[in-house]
Amino acid sequence: MFTVSRADLGPGFTFGAATAAYQIEGGQTDGRGPSIWDSFAATGSNVKNHDDGSVACDHYNRWPEDLDLVRDGGFDAYRFSFAWPRLIPEGTGAVNKAGLDFYDRLIDGMLERGIKPFATLYHWDLPSALQDKGGWMNRDIAGWFADYAALIARRYGDRLHAVATINEPWCVAFLSHYLGVHAPGYRDLRAAARAMHHVLLAHGTGVDALRVEGAKNLGIVLNLEKAEAASDSPEDVAAADMGDALFNRWYLGGVLKGEYPKLLTDELAPYLPKTYERDMPVISRSLDWVGINYYTRGIYAAAPDQPFGITKVSGDLEKSDLGWEIYPKGLEDLLVRVSTDYTDLPLYVTETGMSEDDDSKRVAYYDGHLKAVANAKARGANVDGFFAWSLLDNYEWAEGYTSRFGIVHVDYDTQVRTPKGSYRAFQGMLHNTK
Template sequence: MFSLKREDFGPGFDFGVAMAAHQIEGGQTDGRGSSIWDSFAATPRNTRNADTGKVACDHYNRWPEDLDLIRDGGFDGYRFSFSWPRVIPEGTGPSNPKGLDFYDRLIDGMLERGIKPYATLYHWDLPSSLQDRGGWMNRDTTAAFADYAALIGHRFKDRLETIATVNEPWCVAFLSHFLGIHAPGYRDVRAASRAMHHILLAHGRAIDALRAEGAKNLGIVVNLEKAEPYSSSPEDQEAAELGDALFNQWYLGGVCKGEYPQSIVDIIEDHLPRDWQADMDVISRPLDWIGVNYYTRSLYKFDASVPVFPFTQHRGDLEKNDLGWETVPEALTEFLLRVSNDYTNLPLYVTENGMSESNDAKRIDYFDRHLRAILDAKDKGVDVRGYFAWSLLDNFEWAEGFSSRFGIVEMDYASQKRTPKPSYFAFSKMLLGRALEVR
């Protein structure tokens, strides 16, 4: 069980769980269009065991059961994402009435159960038709995203607690266009540079579109990773500084200050879109909150043989999860302080935090230590408004397929049976002040 009580976090602090459409919904029927993750996962060697999200957790049909789990666990909110290809199958043009009706049912189901809907517009499932035209390498995609945001804002704004434009822009741009690990799987510095800029321009244009529709409580969710030098050498220190600028500073600086770190601009400016500086006012539109996703750290080692960004990333000797990610809860405190002190005085949410692990006792300890890290930040004056555990269900973990399990509820993918883990009951005991019976 956790060593903390709900009251420790003060009034008005929301606890929730987070999941993403493509990872759980399945339901590739009723007019839903194809996404880049459908084609990426269908291509050999892109996902572990050739797993796909075609069925996943069948949330499209089983959402009432999942919402019951959220309610019964005592959680205040559910951070979910809309599927762009379910709503607008071709990315532009006519919307899909059945897709919109699904989200009507889902959101109304949350409200009926007293669950606050925390929405995300884009959690990586770009419509394939837009990728055919260049995806995030193409500036036109930012206009399509603004139109999509306007549609969501117009239809759902009065029922949503918050709206985030984009989840983890580093993953959208760099992981997917330079490292090639996620869809669309590019390994190209020009592709990555343009995606790094266009995803933030899309964010800013979506903020304008949502505000025009009267939507409120708008933000973005960034993922942050602690960057430390592999050794005490000056070269490794410089590598860590470059890694931090690339992973953390680019997105926070763009959104909060309207500026990119010069160290990265110096490297990729020739690959950025022409006149990119003219977009910074749109990219840095005023927001209502910032979401922080945090999991781990990397150790950066200088390597002159590596082109473009001359470093390699390593893990250290700290406790790790089954993906090899180290557990460094104190870095969450550092990031919350850093965002609050260096970038914005807006309210912050920890919008994702969790552990891929078969040993659920380790997961409980992980959550407990990171919740304490949030309290440490609050004690130092950071305005943290909520915490969302990743995730409610074991699900399709992108390139890791179904082998990686982050859920506090176990999934049997063959039978679709949901079985709460001890970590689920740890949360329920903290949130409800009593132990739930095992189902």
């Protein structure tokens, strides 16, 4: 069980569990269009065991059982994502009624169970038809995304407690267009620079469209890491500064201050859109909250022969089965940093969790990170909520089904759900109101 109590996080603090559409839904025979993850998973060895999300956790059919798990666990909220290709199969144009009806059922099911719907518009499953037009490399995506956002707001806006535009723009842009680890799998600096800008521009146009249609409580979800230098040498300190600019400051600065770090704009100048500065007022539209996803730290060393002159090195802390260091203090420091240096908006830890078969380690992970949130609040960070990643074991992107983050075990052959000790730890804490 946890050593942290609900009371330690203060009155009104929101506890939730999180998922993403492609990772759990399946249900790809209802008129849903193909996404970039369908083609990425079907290509070569991009994904372990050639796994794909065609069935995943069959949430499309089993959503009532999954929402019962959220309710019975004592969670206040459920963070889910809409699948753009399920709603608009070609990305623009004709709408899929079966997809619209599915999310009506899902959202109404949350409300019937007293669960607050925290929606994300984009969690990486871009319609393939839009990738054919350049996807995030094409400036037109800002308009495509705004139209999609407007549809969501008109259909569901009055029932959603909170709406995030984009989940983890660093992953959408850099991980997927420069490192090539996720769909669409590019390794191209120009592609990455364009995507880094356009994903934030689409966020801004999405916010505008949502507001025009009357949607409330709008935010974005940024994945951040604690960037640290491998040593005290000036070269390694400079490397950590570059790593922080790439992973953190580009997105924090763009969204919350309307500015990119000069360190990076100088580096990327040949590849960025020529008039990108004109878009900064749209990118930095006012928000109601900011989500932070956190998993680990990055330790940087100077590497003059490597791109951006940096390399990441491994630390000596305990690691998950993905090799990610377990570092709760990093979450505490990031929450304080964002509240101190960037915004006084409410912050939500919209994801944190651990890939691990030994669930006792997951219980300890969550306990440590809940304590980190309490510590951050004591230091003045304006943190209003915490979402566990993930409610279910699921399709973990390039790891396929080999990586389990869930607080509920899923047998992928039978689709039987079995709550783990980590689920019971949340349940015990959240049902204890003392």
